[in-house]
Amino acid sequence: MKIITVSREFGSGGRELGRRLADAMDIAYYDREIIDKIAENLKMDSQYIENVLSHGYIRQYPYTFRRRFRFPEKEADQYPNLLAEQTKIIRDLAGKEDCVIVGRGADVLLQNYCPFKIFVYADLESKIRRCRQLAPEEEHLSDREMEQKMKRIDKARASDYSLISSQKWGDKGYYHLCVNTAGLEITSIVPFIAEYASYWLALNQQEKR
Amino acid sequence: MKIITVSREFGSGGRELGRRLADAMDIAYYDREIIDKIAENLKMDSQYIENVLSHGYIRQYPYTFRRRFRFPEKEADQYPNLLAEQTKIIRDLAGKEDCVIVGRGADVLLQNYCPFKIFVYADLESKIRRCRQLAPEEEHLSDREMEQKMKRIDKARASDYSLISSQKWGDKGYYHLCVNTAGLEITSIVPFIAEYASYWLALNQQEKR
Secondary structure (H helix, E strand, C coil), X not given: CCEXXXXXXXXXXXXXXXXXXXXXXXXXXXXXXXXXXXXXXXXXXXXXXXXXXXXXXXXHCCHHHHHHCCCCHHHHHHHHHHHHHHHHHHHHHHHHCCEXXXXXXXXXXXXXXXXXXXXXXXXXXXXXXXXXXXXXXXXXXXXXXXXXXXXXXXXXXXXXXXXXXXXXCCCHHHCCEEEECCCCCHHHHHHHHHHHHHHHHHHHHHHHC | CCEEEEXXXXXXXXHHHHHHHHHHHCCEEECHHHHHHHHHHHCXXXXXXXXXXXXXXXXXXXXXXXXXXXXXXXXXXXXXXXXXXXXXXXXXXXXXXXXXXXXXXXXXXXXXXXXEEEEEECCHHHHHHHHHHHCCCCCCCCHHHHHHHHHHHHHHHHHHHXXXXXXXXXXXXXXXXXXXXXXXXXXXXXXXXXXXXXXHHHHHHHHHC
């Protein structure tokens, strides 16, 4: 079974890398598809699920604070259920076919499949540049606001990760390859990473036999 | 100018990776050669220089402690001079030809050449295994002793690094590629890394023009 997990800092191009890597290796790619599957199973709206799962970080704030600033309490309540369903779906998908999964703690959840684990990162300036290229036209954030948004999202990712792992999110020791995408075109680096991942996976499958 | 710097945890195979990378890319390789050059310039014994430079960490201990436990005070005194000579030599060498330099803070010292910076690491178990394969026959360290030796050496490297950089040694953000060598043969991964490094260097030289 060839499983590749891509963890990434917001704005580093990790999602694009995951998608293109799956294309290059001709295996399945799962990211938003997981949300759609949760929506289907639980008969809920996928945008709503996406919102709840990406707001995991509100658990960091005390109840009084959340109440004062009108955090969506109901969504916070849904969080554990959706996370449990997500875990089940990720394991189901990985059990069925070779795939690339971006984010969602898949590197921890799929540990038994011995996945090739990539972490994608870049310096702040490069990430802001990449975000500007991909931002919807109606988004008009200053660099400072963009930076705050990035930090908030990465903090939420790290916090969600700490629910399922004793490792620190982004700590290189826990990944097989950490790629700094600063100044690079994702399309150009995918062939190298695909080759490396194929070699690594072939070797580790041999060992397991 | 193609400059590649390889920083590495002790036992991770970083030195071998650097040497083989230079071979694969047909460029010069500098490591112990730097020590020999210092010895030649200063007319000193190269083994002595190697010892002094690899004991940089003794500066961490207060004088009274060093005295009590008979740390080689004279060698500690030589340390800044040798470090200065090493810096000069590393810059000279890099100015002359494309090369791979392993360790010695070359990634910081050669910042102006915009080097491709690799960090090589692995989990403790893999590093102990690799060290056992390479250890001289007369070395009979227990796993615990081996672990302590590794930690001591990496601590010295981190400490030396902090003399010349505000970055933390081994912090992935500062490198372009971080490679976990656990379970891998260095010879097998060199072709991928050579390709990646060549791509990266070509791109960054283009940009500088």
